[in-house]
Amino acid sequence: MSVSTAVFNLIALLLVVSAAMVAFSRNIIYSAFSLLGTFMGVAGIYIFLGADFVAAVQLLIYVGGILVLILFAVMLTHRITDVTITNRAAGRIPALIVVVGLVYMLIQTVRTTPWAAAKQVTFASTTATIGDAFLYDYLLPFELASLVLLAAMIGAVVLSRKEIKE
């Protein structure tokens, strides 16, 4: 087993274990902290695929932003740890059907896809290519994304502003 395979297995193990902890932990704070491992594991897989930019963004946004946001939300919410409701949804049977369907689909996909062995992954920087794509082929979605953000920002201000009473 080469070093890279060993590292990959390690990352995969980290990912699966922490994902399981997110799902099965009864304490929501443990769940939130376990997300850290999941996000880091995903970033590791991106690095293995030679997607350096995506890996960096994954760390910046998910670990640096979203995870911190979740932790803040959990800790600032009063008595969330005392609540006896766990994150189990009411309808177990419908959930089971959906999960079985999804798992079937994924397994079928893995089985029937003609996997080609990856060519030697070249670890070249992808950032420049992504930047070019944003400004050439995907110029319109790139600009539209700023429109979505503008609408969301105005909306957030409207909804959270204190009403001035006359």
Next chain:
Amino acid sequence: MDVNLVPLLPAVQVLVTALVVTLRDLFIKDGESRGVLAFYSLVGLGLAAAEVFFLLGGRQEGAFNDSYMLDRFALFFALIFILAAALTILSAIDYVRQTGMREGEFYALILFATVGMIVMAAANDLMVFFLGLETMSIAVYVLTGMWRSNGRSSEAAMKYFLMGAFATGFLLYGIALIYGATGSTNLAQISAYLLDQPSEWPVYLIGGGFLLLIGFAFKVGAVPFHFWVPDVYEGAPTPVTGFMSVAVKAAAFAAWARILLYKLSPLDNDWVFPLWIIAIATMTLGNLLAITQHSIKRMLAYSSIAHAGYLLIPIVVGVEWGGLPLLFYLLAYSFMTLGAFAVLTSMTEGDESKDGYSDFAGLGFKRPFLALAMALFMLSLAGFPPLAGFTGKFYVFRSAVLSGHLNLAIIGVLNSLLSVIFYLRVIVAMYMEEGGAAGKSFRQAPFVYIAVAIALLGTIYLGILPADALDWSRRAFGSLE
């Protein structure tokens, strides 16, 4: 790379109007009249409509590597969205002041939503479509919750946001799976892939198609995914409800028609049967539940579910027969529904919306014009000739019969009969009962009257002289080829 910006013209026009309204709002002191903002919005929408007509005369072309196609189909829908936005703003002018909502942001968000819808209808790329959808959805979530002093409005916004976020998740997963299978988000390339390799599709391509379908069904409020509709429609400010039930629904159907009905049509066999069930369930449940309502606003919410069911008939019927009735029915539905909600808006007293059947009692004697208009909108929604709703339903059911879906047509007609019960109840209340709310006079709310008059003209015109609009719908759908 040369960039062709001409097809973006109508969307950019509306966007610039939205920005101008937002910025101009900042320079008006508190307590001064903000009527000029509504005026700017209407002028901007008028210019956008003029540009649509200008582009209809010219050559329709794609832009940005064909990820944006402003063909006749997109222009047809752009006009519906502009019309809906303009009528919503007209009927909201007095309402917004009365309820103490922020005028500037209200108009600006309506315009932002309109930009998103135009982008959705013109999107020829799943990414562009998704961004248009999000622009629209976010603006409408906020509009729903804008009546801050009313708890129901905030509740509706929260429900709408959570359900909408779910629908977004389905759509995004669907898009990702389709991209994984076909290697492209561009609809032209996806459709080329489907035609190139018939029936050798991976399982997850079909899974992705179904996820898209579920996302769309959420957005139009089709039956297993309709639970949010009544609460959200009832809680939202009345003009916003009208905007949602017309423009948001039309935008979702536009994208549905272009993406699922047209570009992904090779996958048809997989979803015709589920769609058939959804269409029947949507019609029947919507009409049955509408009978039991006491509030006209809630009744119209269920009626809007039922109409989503009628609109699903042309989608089940397929590309060959379904295009013309789908587009024409959406046009007819826009006029009559916007009109009904405009009348409902005029019934608001102070910050209390008077939308029960008992509030409409005796309206025929107090406000003859409003009552007459409401009566005609109700008759049109029920499908009485010679109004727009009749012509629309006629072509929808005709397409079902011609394509061999006789059972769909029969169930549709039975449902129309069922719907007469609750639509006529409004008329009975207005003309045969007494008491109830007063409604606004022309002096109190002139703009609502203008909105009602425009909607009424459209409803009657499409009912009596549908030929032009039919021809236009046919050519619009034909331009998808």
